[in-house]
Amino acid sequence: MKPKVGFMGLGIMGSAMAANVLKAGYPLVVYNRSPEKAAPLARQGAEVAASPRALAQAAQVIIAMVTGPEALYRLLFEAEGAAEALGPGKVFINMSSVSPSFTKEMAVQVAATGAAFVDAPVSGTKKPAEEGTLVILAGGKPERIKELEPLLLSMGKKVIYCGRVGQGSMMKMCINLLLGLMMAGFAEALTFGQLGGLDWQAMLDTIFSGPLNCGLYQMKAPQIQAKDYPPAFPLKHLAKDAKFIVDTAYELGAPVPGGHLLLHLYRTGWALGWGDQDISAIARVMEHLSGK
Amino acid sequence: MKPKVGFMGLGIMGSAMAANVLKAGYPLVVYNRSPEKAAPLARQGAEVAASPRALAQAAQVIIAMVTGPEALYRLLFEAEGAAEALGPGKVFINMSSVSPSFTKEMAVQVAATGAAFVDAPVSGTKKPAEEGTLVILAGGKPERIKELEPLLLSMGKKVIYCGRVGQGSMMKMCINLLLGLMMAGFAEALTFGQLGGLDWQAMLDTIFSGPLNCGLYQMKAPQIQAKDYPPAFPLKHLAKDAKFIVDTAYELGAPVPGGHLLLHLYRTGWALGWGDQDISAIARVMEHLSGK
Amino acid sequence: MKPKVGFMGLGIMGSAMAANVLKAGYPLVVYNRSPEKAAPLARQGAEVAASPRALAQAAQVIIAMVTGPEALYRLLFEAEGAAEALGPGKVFINMSSVSPSFTKEMAVQVAATGAAFVDAPVSGTKKPAEEGTLVILAGGKPERIKELEPLLLSMGKKVIYCGRVGQGSMMKMCINLLLGLMMAGFAEALTFGQLGGLDWQAMLDTIFSGPLNCGLYQMKAPQIQAKDYPPAFPLKHLAKDAKFIVDTAYELGAPVPGGHLLLHLYRTGWALGWGDQDISAIARVMEHLSGK
C-alpha cells in the first residue's frame, strides 16, 4: 500500500512534482506558505495542511521542495514546524537545493526526532518536473532509497545513488556548476559572435552541427534570440547555487576558477534586477558589459 | 572536371583532410615542412611538391591547414612561398585557425596577386577530419564558396556560410570559445565532484541523463578518468585560439570574462608542460591547483 | 580607575595586544585554549583563567581575539563559555576578524545577557600589534566606544569610528579586500617581471620611486625575494577573510570581481600547503602556476 505523502513547497518545481505524486496514486497532503498555490492540487484531490506541523502529522513520508536553506529551516524548526511532528517511522526527504554541509546539519537534527532523513535534490527544471522526467540525486542509506524509489520515480525518470546523506546535494552542486558554466559560456559566445557580425542562425547551425550540441542550448537559444527569458530556472536560484558551490569548494579546498566567475556573473545579473528571469538572462549581463 | 588541389600542412588534421580530398577523386599535390609526413599520401597517389611555390604553381586550388599565423605567413610569403606562384584563376583557401584580423590582412595580400581568397576554418578535430565529417566555416564571396562546395564537402559534412572573408575565422573563434569553456567547465565540475567524494560513474550518469549531455563530454570523459590525454586537439592549440579570441574581443570591445579565464587556464596548462596533450588535459590544471 | 580586562585568544596578534593592555596598567586576566601560551603574560603579572566563563566572571571588559567565527562561538556559547558569566555592566569587545553578519548575530545573543557588545577588529598585523600601533575599527554605540577609547588606544594608535555594531567588521572586510588585492598584485607583477628577465632590484627601485610605493610592499619585498615567508599574517587567515568578503558581497549584491580572484588564489595557496606561511607566500602560487 502506498504511504501517505506530505509535500511542502509549491513553487514552479514543487507544484509540478506534487501533481505527479498525486497522479501516481499516492494519498497527498500539501503545504505552502502562500496557501493559494495549493488550490489547484486541492481540486485534484490533495488535502491542504494548515502548517508544516499538521502536514508532518498527517503524512508518513514528508517531502520539502523550497528555495533554499532559510526556507527549509523555517519549515522544519520554527513554530508549528514539521520537526515537532516527526518521529520514528516517518521519513523526511529534502529535495530543495541546499549545500552539502547544510544538508548534514539538517540530517542530524531530523535524526534526533527518530525520523529518517533522505537527501534527494533533482537535476532538471520546469519541463522535466511537469513531465515527471527529473533525475533524482539521492543520498542516504541505500536500502531506504531503494524503498522510496517508486515514490521518487513518480517525479523522475531515474534515481542516481550518490552516497551517504549530503552527497545528493554534493551532486547537485557538481551538476549545477557545469550547468551554470555551460549557460554562461553559451551566452558569452553568442554575444561575442554577434558583436563580431555573425548571423544568429549561422552560429546556432555551427553549434548544433557538432559535439557541443546539447539539450540545454536547444532550449535556451530561442529565449536569448528573442531577448525574452520566461523563468524555467530563475537566475537568482542559480546565483544561490553558485554561492553554495563556492562555499562547498572553500570547505573542500577544491579549485573552482569557473565557479567564482559563475558567482560573480549570476549575482551581478540578480543585482541588476534580472533575478526572476530565466538563467538564460545571463545574456543580458553580457550585453550590459558590452555597452550595446 | 575536378580542379587540381594543392594541400599544404599535413599535421593531425591536414593529413586526414588531404586524404579525403584524394579519395574524392581530386588530383592532389601536397607540401609539408617535414617531408616524411607526405609519404603516406604519396603512396596513395598524391604528388609531393618541393616548396609552397612549386605546389601553388602546380595546383589550381591551394589549401593551407597549418598551426597558426606564423606558419601560414611563412608558407605564403617567405622565399619559395606560395604567393610567388598565385595569380588570376587560382583560389587560395585558408583552413587554419587564425584570427579574423589576420585573415583579412592575408586576404588583401593574396588579392594583390590576382588570386581569390577563401576563409574556411573547420569545426571538429581528429576523428571528424578522418571521417570527412568536419563542419566547414566559410567566409568569402558566396558564389565562390558555392563553386568550391563539392571540394569542401569532400572534407566535411556541411558548409556553413559565415559572411565575407574573415567571418569564417570569426565563427571559428566563437565556436572555440564555447568549446574551451565547456571543456574547462567539465574538468572543473568533475574535479570538484571527486574532491567532494562523488563516484565517477554516478557523476557521468547524472550529466549524461540530462540536457548537459553532448558529444564532447562523451568523447572526453574516458580520457579524464584514465588520466591519459592522447591529442585529438592539442591543448596548446586551444591556448592559441584563446589568445586570438581575446585579441578579437579586444578589437570589438566584446565582454569575454570566460574567454579571459580560458586563456589563463589553457596557457597555464601549456606552461606546465601539457601543451601537446589533448585539451582534456585541462583536468590536470585543476588537479595541479588542488594540491592533490 | 581602570577596569579589569579579560583577554581571550593569545595567538600571534592576541598575545602582543594583551601585553600592551597590561603594560598600560590595566588589571588583566587571560584565557587561551592551549594554556601554555598564557605563561609569558602570567610572568608579567596577568591572572590566568581556567575557562572563558571564569574569565568573564573576573573581568569587567572582555576582549576576544581569535581566528574566526567558530572559535568565537565556542568561547562564548559552549560549556563553560563566557556568555554564562556576561550580564549588565559588562562589555564584550570582539576584535577577531569575522563577517558583519556573524557580528550582528553575536551582538544579539550577547545583548540578551544584558552585557554591551562592541565590534572592534583591527587593521595591522604582528609588528603593529607588538608596537601598539594597530588601527582599531570600532562599531557600536558612539558613547560606549568613546568610553573604551583609552583601553583600545593601549593596543592601537588610532580608533576609527565605523558605525553601528557590525560596521567595524565591514570596514575590516573592506580594508582586507584591498590588502589582499595589493599583495596578490605585487606578487603577480614581480613574478611576471622575473619571467620577463627583469632584475629584482630594478623592479623594486621602479615601484618604490613612484606613487605605488607603500609600507606593505616595503615589508613584503624581502620575503618574496628570499622565498621565505615567516607569518606576520598567515595566508590561511586572509583566505578566510576573502571568504567573508565574498559572503558579505553576496548579501549586499556588491560586485567584487577582484574579491573572487582573491578567494581563488589564497584558498589555492592554502590547499597547496602554504596556509601557515605569510600572505606574501601568495608569490608561491604564482610560481606554481608558471611551471618554473
Place this chain on the structure above:
Amino acid sequence: MKPKVGFMGLGIMGSAMAANVLKAGYPLVVYNRSPEKAAPLARQGAEVAASPRALAQAAQVIIAMVTGPEALYRLLFEAEGAAEALGPGKVFINMSSVSPSFTKEMAVQVAATGAAFVDAPVSGTKKPAEEGTLVILAGGKPERIKELEPLLLSMGKKVIYCGRVGQGSMMKMCINLLLGLMMAGFAEALTFGQLGGLDWQAMLDTIFSGPLNCGLYQMKAPQIQAKDYPPAFPLKHLAKDAKFIVDTAYELGAPVPGGHLLLHLYRTGWALGWGDQDISAIARVMEHLSGK
C-alpha cells in the same frame, strides 16, 4: 654642447616632457600630427617640423612619445616617416608605451638605418611629466644610456637601467600591471564599502592610516568621491597596456590572473564609453555592475 632634440607626439605627456627638454636648454624641434598642439612650444622657442622625416633630419636625438604601436609605426615608417632620415650618428628613443616584442621589432628596423635605438618608457602620469619627476625606464646599451642621462633627467627624476632593448618596455608592463591592479582594487574596495554602508572619510582614514597608504590612492580618492575623472592617465591607455601585458605574458608563459581581470575590467570601461576619462573611472565599472 647639447645635441639638438626632436620630439614627436605632443599629447598630455609629450607636451609636458618636451617643454622640460626645452627648459633644460636643449635645442628642440617638435612634430605632432595635429599641428595646433605644437603652438605653445613654438612660442617658447621650439622649431616645428612639417613631418617626422623633417624632424629626424633636423635633430640628432629623436624622441617619440605617442599612444601606441600603430602611431609609432606610422611616425617611423609611413611616407615622410622619420626612418627615412635616420642614420649613423643619430639616436632614436622610444618613450611610448608599447610591448617588449614590438620594441624589439622596431629596434631591428631602426638599427638597419644605422641609427641607435633606446627604449625609455616612463613611470608617472601628467603631474610628474609637468614637474620633470618621471621615472625613466631605460633599455639598451648601458654606455648609450649613460650618455643620454642628462637629457633623460631633464624629463625625469631618475633613470632606471632595465637591461637590453625591450626591457624598458618590459618594466613598463610590470609596473602598469601593478598600477592597474592597485587602481581597480581601490575602486572595488571603496564600492564594496559604500554598498556596505561605510562612511567615505572613515574608509580613507583607515586606508591612509596603515601600510596600504600610497601616493596613488591619495591622488585618486578625491576623483572617485567627486565622481569626476579628469584624465591624467586615460583609462583606454591602461586598457591598451593591459592588452600588451596579456600579450607579453602569453609569450612568456607567465601566469597573470590579475592581468586578465585588468584587461576585462578596463576594456569594459572603455566599451562603456569612459575611455577618455582617468583610470580612476574604473570605479564607474564597479558602479555599473552594482546596479546602483
